[in-house]
Amino acid sequence: MQIDLRTVSIEPVRKTFDHLARRFGDKPASRYQEGSYDIQAAENLHYRPTWDPDQELYDPNLSRIRMKDWYDLKDPRQFYYSTYTLARSRQQENMEANFAFVEARGLQDMLPVDLKETALNLLVPLRHAAWGANQNNALVCGYGFGVVFTQPCMYHAMDNLGISQYLSRIGLLLGGTEALEQGKDTWMNDSAWQSLRRYVEDTMVIRDPFEVFVAQNVVLDGLLYPIVYERLVDTYLASQGGQAVAMLTQFMTNWFTESKKWTTGVLKVAAAESPENAQVLAEWINLWSDRAVSALLPIVNTVVDERVDEMVSEELDAFRARIAKTGVPL
Amino acid sequence: MDTPVNKKKLSLKEKYSYLTRDLAWEPSYQSKEDLFPYATYEGIKVHDWEKWEDPFRLTMDAYWKYQAEKERKFYAIIDAFAQNNGHLKITDARYLSALKIFLQAISPGEYAAHKGFARAGREFPGVGPQVACQMQAIDEIRHAQTQIHAMSNYNKFYSGFHAFADQRDRIWYTSVARSFFDDAMSAGPFEFMIAIGFSFEYVLTNLLFVPFMSGAAYNGDMSTVTFGFSAQSDEARHMTLGLECIKFMLEQDPANVPIVQKWIDKWFWRGFRVLGLVSTMMDYMLPKRVMSWREAWNIYGEENGGALFNDLARYGIRPPKGWADAGEAVDHMSHQFMLALYQWNFGTAFHTWIPSDEDMEWLSKKYPDTFDKYYRPRWEHIKKMDEAGTPFNNFGLAKLCQTCQLPTVFTEPGDPSTLCHRETEYKGETYQFCSDHCCDIFNEEPEKYIQAWLPMPALFQDPLNGDLEAWMKWVSLENGSDNGDYQGSHDQTSFQKWRAMTTSN
Numbered sequence: 001m002q003i004d005l006r007t008v009s010i011e012p013v014r015k016t017f018d019h020l021a022r023r024f025g026d027k028p029a030s031r032y033q034e035g036s037y038d039i040q041a042a043e044n045l046h047y048r049p050t051w052d053p054d055q056e057l058y059d060p061n062l063s064r065i066r067m068k069d070w071y072d073l074k075d076p077r078q079f080y081y082s083t084y085t086l087a088r089s090r091q092q093e094n095m096e097a098n099f100a101f102v103e104a105r106g107l108q109d110m111l112p113v114d115l116k117e118t119a120l121n122l123l124v125p126l127r128h129a130a131w132g133a134n135q136n137n138a139l140v141c142g143y144g145f146g147v148v149f150t151q152p153c154m155y156h157a158m159d160n161l162g163i164s165q166y167l168s169r170i171g172l173l174l175g176g177t178e179a180l181e182q183g184k185d186t187w188m189n190d191s192a193w194q195s196l197r198r199y200v201e202d203t204m205v206i207r208d209p210f211e212v213f214v215a216q217n218v219v220l221d222g223l224l225y226p227i228v229y230e231r232l233v234d235t236y237l238a239s240q241g242g243q244a245v246a247m248l249t250q251f252m253t254n255w256f257t258e259s260k261k262w263t264t265g266v267l268k269v270a271a272a273e274s275p276e277n278a279q280v281l282a283e284w285i286n287l288w289s290d291r292a293v294s295a296l297l298p299i300v301n302t303v304v305d306e307r308v309d310e311m312v313s314e315e316l317d318a319f320r321a322r323i324a325k326t327g328v329p330l
Numbered sequence: 331m332d333t334p335v336n337k338k339k340l341s342l343k344e345k346y347s348y349l350t351r352d353l354a355w356e357p358s359y360q361s362k363e364d365l366f367p368y369a370t371y372e373g374i375k376v377h378d379w380e381k382w383e384d385p386f387r388l389t390m391d392a393y394w395k396y397q398a399e400k401e402r403k404f405y406a407i408i409d410a411f412a413q414n415n416g417h418l419k420i421t422d423a424r425y426l427s428a429l430k431i432f433l434q435a436i437s438p439g440e441y442a443a444h445k446g447f448a449r450a451g452r453e454f455p456g457v458g459p460q461v462a463c464q465m466q467a468i469d470e471i472r473h474a475q476t477q478i479h480a481m482s483n484y485n486k487f488y489s490g491f492h493a494f495a496d497q498r499d500r501i502w503y504t505s506v507a508r509s510f511f512d513d514a515m516s517a518g519p520f521e522f523m524i525a526i527g528f529s530f531e532y533v534l535t536n537l538l539f540v541p542f543m544s545g546a547a548y549n550g551d552m553s554t555v556t557f558g559f560s561a562q563s564d565e566a567r568h569m570t571l572g573l574e575c576i577k578f579m580l581e582q583d584p585a586n587v588p589i590v591q592k593w594i595d596k597w598f599w600r601g602f603r604v605l606g607l608v609s610t611m612m613d614y615m616l617p618k619r620v621m622s623w624r625e626a627w628n629i630y631g632e633e634n635g636g637a638l639f640n641d642l643a644r645y646g647i648r649p650p651k652g653w654a655d656a657g658e659a660v661d662h663m664s665h666q667f668m669l670a671l672y673q674w675n676f677g678t679a680f681h682t683w684i685p686s687d688e689d690m691e692w693l694s695k696k697y698p699d700t701f702d703k704y705y706r707p708r709w710e711h712i713k714k715m716d717e718a719g720t721p722f723n724n725f726g727l728a729k730l731c732q733t734c735q736l737p738t739v740f741t742e743p744g745d746p747s748t749l750c751h752r753e754t755e756y757k758g759e760t761y762q763f764c765s766d767h768c769c770d771i772f773n774e775e776p777e778k779y780i781q782a783w784l785p786m787p788a789l790f791q792d793p794l795n796g797d798l799e800a801w802m803k804w805v806s807l808e809n810g811s812d813n814g815d816y817q818g819s820h821d822q823t824s825f826q827k828w829r830a831m832t833t834s835n
């Protein structure tokens with residue numbers, strides 16, 4: 001049925017949904033608010049999980065972190081599905097252009113042999129670490145509480161998968177399938193990598209969603225990304241003639257800069273909620289950052305052999321300074 | 331310069347395998363059991379996760395690209411819809427009842443599916459199903475959000491949409507869908523996949539979405555058509571995942587077959603009961619009708635389902651136990667359920683109405699064996715009472731089925747003049763059911779179903795104690811605006827007034 005309507009302006013009888021009016025006042029809500037707040041069942045849950053009858057179907061008590069309202073932990077990027085995919089599709093277009101640029105000019109074959117080896121040895125095993133990060137974020141999304149906290153974890157899990165796929169493509173481009181096999185062997189057996197693999201496996205058995213969030217997104221990524229991508233790839237390898245490699249990891253660098261805003265934002269709110277929360281967060285961050293540093297040191301050592309301790313401790317200081325600003329008493 | 335790496339050309343399948351399943355490794359610092367603690371308790375045996383065939387091969391970069399294109403189009407259309415008073419292009423505001431039920435009962439299910447697939451995407455010890463489940467997890471939050479965003483504009487002008495979040499958890503009829511999704515999520519990962527991935531997405535989704543979306547198109551609702559259309563390619567992926575999942579389970583071990591069969595029996599019937607809501611929408615709530623529920627069932631249920639179960643027969647799977655009873659119930663359910671909704675319409679956040687003579691003509695044509703014989707007389711009676719100024723309302727307590735949560739308004743198979751009631755005793759308590767199948771489902775897992783939250787009894791217990799006004803407040807129902815008959819409602823008068831403004835010169 002096609003009806004031609006005259007344009008008239010009709011006064012809306014209502015500005016927004018009740019649950020949003022209660023939270024934000026009686027005014028039009030943003031799409032982030034509409035798509036995120038209170039869309040998870042909150043009352044009268046029917047059955048307890050058969051996989052763990054001690055839990056509720058949506059259970060805020062799986063974590064040592066306590067929030068009066070988990071919807072306080074909002075994402076400063078205000079990502080909902082649409083804004084998230086739009087942002088990533090722009091980034092992936094960029095990455096496609098970078099890959100095309102490198103491949104069209106055969107830059108991968110012009111890299112000095114040593115440098116190419118170094119890049120492969122450093123980056124390819126990390127595809128497995130990124131898969132571990134994917135597993136961890138899927139868990140936080142699945143078992144965490146409150147949509148504004150868990151929704152970005154699903155996006156993060158898909159980002160982790162995307163990163164592991166970019167790393168795999170770098171491996172394939174620079175060294176073919178043998179490079180992937182070699183990288184996996186390194187991940188499994190090379191002594192320099194075992195502390196990192198142990199870190200990843202150990203975080204994968206934690207079932208406190210907030211601790212997983214901290215151990216993975218705050219601590220491990222918070223140290224690994226600046227060290228690997230900013231220091232080793234963008235600075236060190238690039239200075240040795242490896243700018244092409246830096247082009248191929250641009251997604252990771254930009255992604256970390258962006259997602260850091262989210263992780264620190266969440267940390268800040270959780271810490272401000274109560275001294276008990278702040279204490280638990282400090283305990284986790286101290287524990288896991290000690291382990292992360294000792295896991296990353298031997299890996300950095302395979303790339304550079306001078307000033308390794310200095311570089312890592314500089315990054316640790318920067319990390320701790322960033323955390324201190326969130327109000328977590330380290 | 332190094333010699334170029336000798337790169338053998340990888341097939342698409344090999345490449346995808348490097349980009350997904352090759353990312354995982356055999357753990358050695360933690361045990362597999364600790365990494366995937368929920369993988370075995372359901373009794374499904376998997377010998378080789380490598381046998382999993384990826385139902386689709388989508389890398390993240392491609393996913394972002396395609397999905398972003400669809401998102402751009404979707405929001406452009408619903409922005410234009412809001413700008414141009416698209417809501418005035420619908421046939422008339424009766425149509426909105428279907429949308430209100432959708433937002434209160436079905437969209438929350440999209441969110442639940444999101445959460446459930448995120449869990450499945452973590453709990454399966456195989457990367458293939460994990461990646462596919464994760465993609466569905468992110469798709470499902472998309473569906474929840476696009477639906478809320480599409481209906482947000484209707485909420486600004488019409489009643490019944492404003493409290494969907496409260497009503498999802500509190501009002502009586504939404505617990506049919508809520509308990510369905512809660513049931514699936516509280517099951518283990520394999521049963522979850524049979525429940526949502528297979529039974530819902532593969533067997534029943536066409537019965538929900540095709541009639542719903544064509545109903546929207548027929549009735550001028552561009553906003554709903556747009557979210558339906560935009561979700562179609564996601565649904566195609568979800569269906570292939572559901573099918574791969576069931577085949578994988580059946581192929582891995584013959585001992586899986588009876589377990590899967592039991593789940594198919596259960597989830598078919600659970601899903602069929604949820605579709606009771608869709609049947610009333612199709613037969614009664616669309617001002618301009620697309621096809622009857624019976625016709626939809628014949629095409630999307632009988633034909634498609636028949637072909638599917640023929641295909642699965644080679645694994646030793648038979649059609650669901652409730653299949654024949656469902657086929658028979660199709661001629662009755664929309665009428666029985668609509669009569670129930672009408673007599674309890676003081677407690678629904680959508681409008682119902684007495685079908686017009688024209689409507690009844692159509693119904694008797696579409697249901698030649700049942701409508702005139704069983705249901706027309708009841709509507710005529712209701713109509714007479716309404717004309718006499720004593721509208722028919724049933725303030726009595728409806729018994730709800732302990733399993734599916736629908737009021738027990740359905741009739742005996744083979745005897746449409748007798749109401750069907752089943753009872754069972756468990757640990758000294760008596761439980762009520764709408765059908766043999768719901769009773770059987772209970773008896774399989776009584777410890778689960780005794781936990782069900784039943785919304786009707788809640789009205790008569792502390793703190794409401796039967797106080798209807800307090801109950802309405804508690805479910806955020808605006809009495810006199812959200813509920814009751816469409817005739818004389820705000821929706822009716824506003825729509826007519828606004829439509830007149832835009833069509834008069």
Ligand SMILES: [Fe+2]
Pocket residue numbers: 440443469470473
């Ligand atoms: Fe969906």
Ligand SMILES: [Fe+2]
Pocket residue numbers: 603731732733734735736763764765768
């Ligand atoms: Fe039932």
